[in-house]
Amino acid sequence: MLSLRNWEFFLRETFINVRRNGLMSLAAVSTVVVSLSILGSFLLAVVNLDAMASDMARKVEITMFFLEPVSKIGAQRARKRVLEIRGVKEVQFVSRREALNRLKERLEGQIDFSDIEKSNPLPDSLEVRVFDPDQVGNVVTQLKRMQPPAGVPGFDTPQYGEKYAQRILHFSRAVKALGMFTAALLSLSILVIINNTIRLTIFARRREIRIMQLVGATNWFIRVPFLMEGILHGFIGSALASLLLLCGYYYTVTHFRMAFPFVPVIPVEGIMGHFFWVLCFMGLLFGYAGSLISIRKFLANL
Amino acid sequence: MIQTLDVSVVYNGGPPALRDVSLRIEKGEFIFIVGPTGMGKSTFLKLINREAVPAKGKVIVAGRDITKLEARHIPELRRQIGVVFQDFQLLPQKTVWENVAFALQAIGADRHRIYREVPRALELVSLTHKANSYPQELSGGEQQRVSIARAIVNNPAIVLADEPTGNLDPETSWDIVQLLSKINIRGSTVVVATHDKYIVDGMKKRVVAIENGQVVRDEPGGYHHAVTEELGILPP
Numbered sequence: 001m002l003s004l005r006n007w008e009f010f011l012r013e014t015f016i017n018v019r020r021n022g023l024m025s026l027a028a029v030s031t032v033v034v035s036l037s038i039l040g041s042f043l044l045a046v047v048n049l050d051a052m053a054s055d056m057a058r059k060v061e062i063t064m065f066f067l068e069p070v071s072k073i074g075a076q077r078a079r080k081r082v083l084e085i086r087g088v089k090e091v092q093f094v095s096r097r098e099a100l101n102r103l104k105e106r107l108e109g110q111i112d113f114s115d116i117e118k119s120n121p122l123p124d125s126l127e128v129r130v131f132d133p134d135q136v137g138n139v140v141t142q143l144k145r146m147q148p149p150a151g152v153p154g155f156d157t158p159q160y161g162e163k164y165a166q167r168i169l170h171f172s173r174a175v176k177a178l179g180m181f182t183a184a185l186l187s188l189s190i191l192v193i194i195n196n197t198i199r200l201t202i203f204a205r206r207r208e209i210r211i212m213q214l215v216g217a218t219n220w221f222i223r224v225p226f227l228m229e230g231i232l233h234g235f236i237g238s239a240l241a242s243l244l245l246l247c248g249y250y251y252t253v254t255h256f257r258m259a260f261p262f263v264p265v266i267p268v269e270g271i272m273g274h275f276f277w278v279l280c281f282m283g284l285l286f287g288y289a290g291s292l293i294s295i296r297k298f299l300a301n302l
Numbered sequence: 303m304i305q306t307l308d309v310s311v312v313y314n315g316g317p318p319a320l321r322d323v324s325l326r327i328e329k330g331e332f333i334f335i336v337g338p339t340g341m342g343k344s345t346f347l348k349l350i351n352r353e354a355v356p357a358k359g360k361v362i363v364a365g366r367d368i369t370k371l372e373a374r375h376i377p378e379l380r381r382q383i384g385v386v387f388q389d390f391q392l393l394p395q396k397t398v399w400e401n402v403a404f405a406l407q408a409i410g411a412d413r414h415r416i417y418r419e420v421p422r423a424l425e426l427v428s429l430t431h432k433a434n435s436y437p438q439e440l441s442g443g444e445q446q447r448v449s450i451a452r453a454i455v456n457n458p459a460i461v462l463a464d465e466p467t468g469n470l471d472p473e474t475s476w477d478i479v480q481l482l483s484k485i486n487i488r489g490s491t492v493v494v495a496t497h498d499k500y501i502v503d504g505m506k507k508r509v510v511a512i513e514n515g516q517v518v519r520d521e522p523g524g525y526h527h528a529v530t531e532e533l534g535i536l537p538p
Contacts, residue, residue: 005410005413013407020395208393210391211393211405212408214353214380214385215380215409216377216378216380216382216408217408218377221409
């Protein structure tokens with residue numbers, strides 16, 4: 001059983017070794033920074049593509065604009081009628097005021113709304129969602145044929161984008177599958193690179209390991225400082241990679257949003273906490289696994 | 303007590319490095335293993351601390367057949383054995399004190415013990431004043447004394463020295479072997495593999511000669527030259 005004084009020795013040895021083998025430590029940390037920056041950039045791109053695809057897929061809906069302003073009761077009656085159509089999942093009434101609020105939220109700070117608010121040009125509408133995107137076409141045909149209830153204004157031609165929606169759904173699935181496959185492949189190659197770097201640091205200290213073995217240190221006792229070193233390299237490397245990526249992402253998102261305000265991208269705040277810790281954990285895990293594989297192999301070959 | 307019974311060692315399917323070696327070394331004994339380079343001296347030492355495993359035969363250390371020792375029990379055996387190398391094997395980035403302390407730290411000794419034993423070991427090898435020096439700042443003889451301090455800091459029952467004077471001048475070699483003798487008088491069994499005629503002849507201890515992996519001579523108070531002359535290695 002390892003006691004507190006052992007851990008004290010491990011910690012001291014780890015920090016002394018990192019300091020004394022500065023170049024090797026630098027090589028290991030740089031490897032982690034570069035590898036995880038590549039993996040992290042890729043993951044950020046995948047997460048955003050997935051978010052875009054999901055956002056677009058959510059828009060697989062039919063919007064029916066009322067030709068004239070409608071009362072709440074009238075809107076409820078129209079909603080009930082639409083719900084009776086086969087394949088319709090849900091219908092939501094969106095008033096002109098609500099539509100304007102949504103637009104304001106989306107374009108916050110980009111357009112001055114004071115004039116538009118005075119005479120809201122947006123129509124009342126019903127948003128119709130279907131159970132299956134494939135049924136959109138049928139539902140629209142029935143909606144076109146539908147007569148509005150008595151006393152309720154009629155509808156403009158239903159707005160929808162079926163083919164567009166299908167493509168988005170396929171794209172979303174492909175992004176997820178390709179993302180997982182590539183992330184796994186990248187992770188494996190990172191593990192191999194980190195493993196090789198740590199092997200070099202172990203080889204540089206083979207005399208130390210031999211002496212430890214000859215004085216009667218257990219294999220576990222020999223391993224711990226190397227594992228801690230691997231974890232430390234992994235953590236420092238991944239923390240640096242996270243910071244680099246977050247700065248880069250903040251810069252990119254800010255410029256991207258200015259150029260394409262209608263394309264939804266995940267804001268930095270939305271990923272910061274999660275992304276930082278996930279990447280640090282990955283670095284830590286890579287460092288640990290890389291050193292464990294290397295030191296086990298080295299000790300087995302002695 | 304160390305005993306080998308009909309031990310043969312073979313490396314990677316080559317000719318035997320040791321062949322049917324049976325030897326008994328009593329507790330507290332000082333013994334020289336002599337013979338030309340590559341004839342099995344180092345292999346014999348490696349058998350004792352389980353660095354080498356025999357193809358056949360038994361190796362008994364402190365009443366236990368260590369050929370059957372499970373890997374997880376090897377560290378226990380090695381804690382009873384100190385090893386001294388020809389090339390000292392010191393860690394250049396550690397000071398003399400740290401090099402000696404490392405042997406205790408690596409087996410999880412507590413700080414109290416380390417601060418008690420390291421100065422004692424350094425005093426025994428007369429290097430207290432060099433505690434804060436680095437190995438590269440020391441002479442060859444001093445480096446070997448650090449290596450000895452590291453080997454004995456754990457108060458081992460057995461000290462194995464593989465060509466401990468191989469890199470040293472005759473005068474320093476004599477000092478080193480005297481130091482090993484001092485350690486032997488304190489109670490450790492000392493086994494020295496060497497081809498240094500000068501020290502073997504001067505010490506008049508038990509001498510075991512190994513040639514082509516076999517014990518060819520075992521003499522108490524023996525000499526080195528007897529075997530070298532027999533083998534024709536040195537001019538008569």
